């Protein structure tokens with residue numbers, strides 16, 4: 256066992272320049288969970304900047320049976336963070352074999368059109384009650400009239416008896432008018448507007464070239480109409496390193512935008528970095544939130560190169576370093592209401608992924624729920640899964656939570672190698688792997 260001042264193996268090093276920055280929320284009192292008796296195994300104290308308003312999130316969180324309690328204290332202008340590591344002295348309760356949770360929604364989904372739509376829609380409709388449907392079709396969905404047509408196409412493609420509800424979005428361009436926003440709101444079927452910086456990702460060539468120069472009147476109207484702005488948060492400047500594009504976007508676009516229009520509701524989509532976590536948490540709850548994908552919770556950038564180039568792990572924003580993955584896991588499993596499920600499931604034909612210039616997008620709809628459960632289970636916070644999958648999203652959008660339930664059983668199942676459709680095949684995330692949590696297809700009222 257570790258000596259005083261030294262933390263147990265595999266836990267964060269409090270003497271490093273990257274200490275825990277924040278009380279892990281699971282260790283706070285008042286969440287209704289009874290604490291098990293704990294034995295203190297190590298304590299360490301580090302200095303911190305006394306002027307920080309928002310401490311960065313912890314980069315690493317100890318795994319059970321270890322738990323960390325963080326205590327902040329200030330004396331003169333010196334702030335210290337004491338971290339006490341404790342281990343449970345009683346055996347942990349047996350892990351649950353079955354979870355019944357309120358039916359989740361997917362707050363970031365690409366459904367495409369035609370035969371691809373018909374092939375992928377049943378996978379989302381099986382597990383999710385609703386989904387925010389992304390508008391990056393060819394040509395993109397830029398008007399309410401087109402969103403209504405696309406919605407009808409989706410409803411026609413649903414399996415018989417499905418109650419899945421597509422929540423439509425508009426694709427923001429330099430020419431979107433405030434009048435279009437009023438129409439969208441009035442339609443009752445458009446729930447958000449998506450900002451793609453021009454050239455940032457798949458079918459984004461018609462996106463915004465200059466948000467502050469061209470889109471302010473539209474954004475002001477969105478704030479008035481309480482229409483959220485969904486953001487693909489990457490700059491497109493070719494001089495900015497691919498791995499830094501989210502961080503630079505936050506500095507150059509997002510932070511100034513929040514300052515200029517504090518009333519605008521913003522969802523930072525598919526966050527990938529510690530910088531995004533820190534930014535979201537520096538903003539007001541209920542005004543700025545983030546969706547998180549299964550790939551950014553489970554994979555780091557090594558997954559792109561393991562044993563050779565792995566095109567099916569390529570998406571945008573691209574996977575990042577392990578410290579970023581850990582910061583996102585820690586944020587999401589903390590129970591914060593600012594994060595919710597958004598798969599960014601993005602089907603592409605196998606031939607368009609496995610070629611000399613493969614396109615970005617990971618198809619995760621059939622496996623996403625199993626993978627999110629795995630993340631929360633590994634963090635020892637399965638009790639917080641349901642809020643992430645089923646409560647935080649509708650609460651942010653001001654929509655009712657689903658009333659039906661879905662059951663996740665601890666039962667091994669193999670991910671198919673591919674899903675065939677009339678013109679080709681789609682390779683799912685974790686193709687051919689065995690996953691542990693099996694969502695039931697059966698709705699339980």
Ligand SMILES: NC(=O)N[C@@H](CC(=O)O)C(=O)O
Pocket residue numbers: 365391456457487569570571572599601602615616617
């Ligand atoms: N995530 C991706 O890599 N691709 C998405 C677009 C997007 O959300 O960036 C797609 O439509 O294929």
